[in-house]
Amino acid sequence: MELLVNRYRNVTILAIALAAQLFLLAYQVKSRQEVRSIRVWAVTGVMPLARLLDVLHANTFGLISEYASLVKAREENRKLQDRVSKLQMENQFLRNDLSTADRARVLALFQARTPSKTVAAHVTGRGPDNSKVVFVDRGANDGVKKNMPVVTSDGIVGRVGAAYPSFSQVVLLIDTNFKAGVISQKHRIPGTLKGQGHSTCLVDYIQNQEKLEVGEWFFTSGDDLIFPKGIPVGQVKSTREGKMFFQEVHLVPSGLQKGLEEVLIVLDGVHQPLPDSQTVQAQQPHLMQPPPAEQNTSSGASRVIRGGVVETDADQVVDRYRRIGIVQGHPYGAGGVPNFNIEPPPPAPKPDPESRPAEPRGQQPE
Amino acid sequence: MSLLPAHLPPNAGARKYRLRPLALIIAPIVAVAFQVKAPLFTEYLSYLDPPLLVTVYFGLMRREPVSALFIGMGVGLLQDALSQNPLGLFGIVKTLTGYWTASVSLRMDSDNNMVRAIFAFAFYLVHQLLYWTLASSLLGQQFSFEPGEALLFAILNAAVAVPLFQLLDKL
Missing domain, CATH: 2.40.10.340 (Rod shape-determining protein MreC, domain 1)
Known part of the structure; x- marks a missing residue:
């Protein structure tokens, strides 16, 4: 018997181990219960090491990755700095060109204006x-x-x-x-x-x-x-x-x-x-942009002659605001702001002092 | 066929490999922890099975089927404990893997890298086949076993096993 046990010792132990695990497996499947304590031990034992791996990863691969990123960022920074320098230089050249062009334009204006x-x-x-x-x-x-x-x-x-x-x-x-x-x-x-x-x-x-x-x-x-x-x-x-x-x-x-x-x-x-x-x-010649194109086509040229009186742009603006105030019944100076976005009715023709028929707005008298 | 070198005495393959107790405890835990954590870093690492490789290593170097089966059982149960499966499935598979590895290694030169790679390759396939059989028969789990994929992963694990075993040799 002793000989038999010694001879099949390994197989016996294997069989016992397998049987025990089969029994454990069967018990869990049959009873639908799990051996929670073993899982708790396993998680308690393994997870700190997993966390340690996380730290190791962060300190090795993470460092390598960050170093690579740093090298890349440094290279990118160098390229960007080069680009900024080039752009600054180009900007300076353009500013100089613009300034020169401005001066040349002013000089050309002066040259055209002076009789000399x-x-x-x-x-x-x-x-x-x-x-x-x-x-x-x-x-x-x-x-x-x-x-x-x-x-x-x-x-x-x-x-x-x-x-x-x-x-x-x-x-x-x-x-x-x-x-x-x-x-x-x-x-x-x-x-x-x-x-x-x-x-x-x-x-x-x-x-x-x-x-x-x-x-x-x-x-x-x-x-x-x-x-x-x-x-x-x-x-x-x-x-x-x-x-x-x-x-x-x-x-x-x-x-x-x-x-x-x-x-x-x-x-x-x-x-x-x-x-x-x-x-x-x-x-003194100055660098002002030409006035914007007249948006109100009804008003025609910037200066119009109505009722024999030359009206400037400012006169037209005042007249427009006056008509807006009339339409909305808004007395200026009494507080509040009328709606300046609405289109006022066309201005009434002013009587010509020389009894000439009133010219349509925006047309020059013949 | 014996893979023992010709210059070694006939009983050379039967010498026991002395393992430090601490390494015996730490290495499986680290292997399982690696299997749990590594796929989070890179998806490809999920194809590696470090607990199996550690089991094979200890079986290979320990050359004692009883202790190898207990090491395999411990590693397997640890894996089971972290999985959704009932305890015992990985345990049984790893128990058998450890036992067979130790049994076969008695006739092999376990220091030979080629032998180690062959062991890792073969026992990966055995492990996968066993797991698939037990999971489908005992637990009724339905999942396919892809031989081609298993072969590919077996080669991958064998390739990793050689440097890993050398690292474990240092412990």
Whole structure:
């Protein structure tokens, strides 16, 4: 018997193990109950290790993945930075182009408006020393001669110091050798503009008794036989009574305020009258978009003549609001806001003072 | 056919492999934990059966059918406990796998990587076949057994078994 047991020991134990598990299986299936305690032990024993695997994964593969992401992000960041740099550079170029185009447009407007014969020139360089001279790309071949005035749309810039075949040297008005005859706009006080080597100029030979205001404009007087009369020079920055007979009037030259890239060389100057003080600002060319196209087709042109009276855009707007108020019974000034979006009835024709039949709105009388 | 090397003495294959008790406990638990967790990281890892490979390893190295069957039974019951099946299904399959592995390994050189791969490949197929048989016969579960798929996964497990067994050798 002992021999038999020893001989089949392994198989016996296997059979017992299998039988026990079969019994366990059968018991669970039959009774529909589970051995909960074993499952609790299993979960309690295994799950912490599973969690540990999670941590290991996060610290190994996760780190590798994050490192890979970091490397990728760094590469992407580098590419983006390169792209941003390129775009910034491109943006700067475009801004410069736009600015140049704006200045060129203003200069072209000024050139078309001024009666003087001018030629546009591009500033190509500055003097090598600290002198206040620049070089422009127009020379004797273009009709440029020594002492010709150089201006921009904002005012005078200087005069041609020397004309070479293809280039010219321009002495800026802030150069100490520069002089020009000027006259104040408001009080018509003549003086002599002198460069001082820095950003402001001195207007000399204005007697202490003369009244000048800070901010007053000076224009070229035409007395120097170089600059034609009527070109803006600059505004008075400060005035002070001088020791001798003449005031110390400091002036900010307007022609140099917006940089110096494009200039006009006046080949044949034509004197112009000095503008009145109200139109000085209006004379300065500015970069405004053209007015939008008229949306109200019924109103026709921006200026209409109704009842023999010329109406401006503002008149039409006022009239439109008045009619809106009438339609809605809204008295203006009594509080509340009428609905401005509704279309008011067409305006009633005004009686012609000369008893002419009223013209339809938007049509010019014949 | 014996896969024992010619220079080894006839009883060389019968030497017992000494396993540290801690490794005996930790390795199956880690294997089951890996089987539970790894598919969450990568779907392909669900095709691996680390508890089976650990059972095969211990049977292969232990060379003692009784202890191998108990190791297999423990691993199987642990798997059962974490599954929805009644306790005992994986237990029976792993018990038989452990027992047969240990029985066969008595005649083999268990340190040979090729032998290890063959064991892992063969006992994966045996394990799957047994599981399918028992699950369908004892529990009435209906699922198909795809021989081609089983072969493919058997090769995959055999390929993983070689480095895994070398890792377990270090424990």
